[in-house]
Amino acid sequence: MTAASVSNFVLRAHLVWWDDDPFFTGQSVRRSLEDGALACASDGRIAWVGEASALPTEFADWPVVDRRDGMVLPGFVDAHLHFPQTAIIGAYGTDLLAWLETHTFPEESRFGDCAHAETIAAIFADELLAVGVTSACVFSTIHPVALKALAAAFNQRGMGLLSGKTAMDRNAIPALQDSPQSAYDDAKALLLDLQPRYERFGYVVTPRFAITSTEAQLELCGALHAEFPETRMQTHINESAREIATIKELFPADESYLAVYDRFGLVTDRSLFAHGIHSTPAELERMADAGAAVVHCPTSNTFLGSGLFNPGANREAGVAIGLGCDIGGGTAFSPFVTMQEAYKVARFSDQSLTADETFYWHTLGNARVMKTDAEAGSFAAGKWADFVVLESGADNPVAKLRMQRVQSVTDQLFAWQFFAPKVETWTRGVQRT
Known part of the structure; x- marks a missing residue:
């Protein structure tokens, strides 16, 4: 299911984003929700984000877009x-x-x-x-x-x-x-x-x-x-x-x-x-x-x-x-x-x-x-529902070897800089690629 065929929906995925500059404030500013939920409203904005287990009842009946096989970052x-x-x-x-x-x-x-x-x-x-x-x-x-x-x-x-x-x-x-x-x-x-x-x-x-x-x-x-x-x-x-x-x-x-x-x-x-x-x-x-x-x-x-x-x-x-x-x-x-x-x-x-x-x-x-952080760059209620779904490609045998040795989110992200993952892109809650 994609947001092109629904109005409101809940994205289920491993969500990763940053709330501040980690160089100055430390790695703790990275948010990593392995079973996260992103409620995306029909206006193209984020209505709620958090652990899937804490999803408010008002979003319980919204259709689910399941991307738990990948990692989802802000666009x-x-x-x-x-x-x-x-x-x-x-x-x-x-x-x-x-x-x-x-x-x-x-x-x-x-x-x-x-x-x-x-x-x-x-x-x-x-x-x-x-x-x-x-x-x-x-x-x-x-x-x-x-x-x-x-x-x-x-x-x-x-x-x-x-x-x-x-x-x-x-x-x-x-x-x-x-x-x-x-x-x-x-x-x-x-x-x-x-x-x-x-x-x-x-x-x-x-x-x-x-x-x-x-x-x-x-x-x-x-x-x-x-x-x-x-x-x-x-x-x-x-x-x-x-x-x-x-x-x-x-x-x-x-x-x-x-x-x-x-x-x-x-x-x-x-x-x-x-x-x-x-x-x-x-x-x-x-x-x-x-x-x-x-x-x-x-x-x-x-x-x-x-x-x-x-x-x-x-x-x-x-x-x-x-x-x-x-x-x-x-x-x-x-x-x-x-x-x-x-x-x-x-x-x-x-x-x-x-x-x-x-x-x-x-x-x-x-x-x-760019002074657009009130509307983009991370996951928070009120921001645009812009995000990317990232999955390691299975076609490159060398990349596959590298990913087998990944031990953490930090290691995964660093490796992706050299072995780019498959990318699925969404803007305003609509799948574009």
Whole structure:
């Protein structure tokens, strides 16, 4: 039985989720109910969660969806990726700026065509669902039709979306440039249109990065972010050495990359800064003071040779960390690949991320940095019924050997990062894959 054929239902399964960051509060924040029950109401939200033996009588007559052969986690949340780069994953490149000029900008210029944008948006959303991602903070392009296509695709599938029109008015091909005023006007119109229309859509002010925005455009981005307090802000920072050198040439009066954004009101508790590989101690301190977050994107950082993120330095400074697959510089949509690579990258800083830490980042941690944790990222009454059913695959003999040696939930989760399980994805209480 699936939720597509019923209204209210009770999911029976081994439920696992995190109530807080295990790095700071310990493994006890992981909830593991071997015989758990998740009551999902017809409005797509969780009505109750707990031990099956304690299921309230008001849910006793609801149909049961039995997934006790698998482990059920909250739907994965991705905090940074680019939907218009879906077709250029694995495109040969050198460094970040060369890759943008050679592959990204020409590809993104195609998204003024509505039919093309709708086609890619559907493929993009379906691929995310296939790997268990149920909500995400996504980059679009400068084209309003592209954002509209993306928002419609996510809404059709019951997914949560944070996104916005990308602002770029210099240092890109002419077909991919707007102006300060058009960026503001388009963004405001899209915000006022899409937020009321789609229940799970939130607008994100999106200057691509300071290299492709003039001071006039950054000023209007900051004005929009202040005018609408519910908006988030996403951009890139301190990703590569040549990028940072270019920032110094374009903004010689600013003491740091972050200071450029700060000058225009873009460093707030609703700001998500992708990468932050080369952030200075002063920048980390300012981000922490503001409550801004950094989004670690390990597969794109290694693919482009941008550098190795240090989670410990950010944690010590008090900066919240999220995880992103960063398609298409990133090389895989899968959260399991992203978590695996985050573990490997941390080892270069003599740090070992536990499975609790990486799975927390890819669920509640990402929801927190995206300010969607009231509705996603864990299991609690009132949140959306987004979840994934995970089962170890029987087709891979090596994976089967590894799983035979699993001794605990911790061991199971860690192994899945390297031997990804079968994934069944549900959003708003409806089975999607």
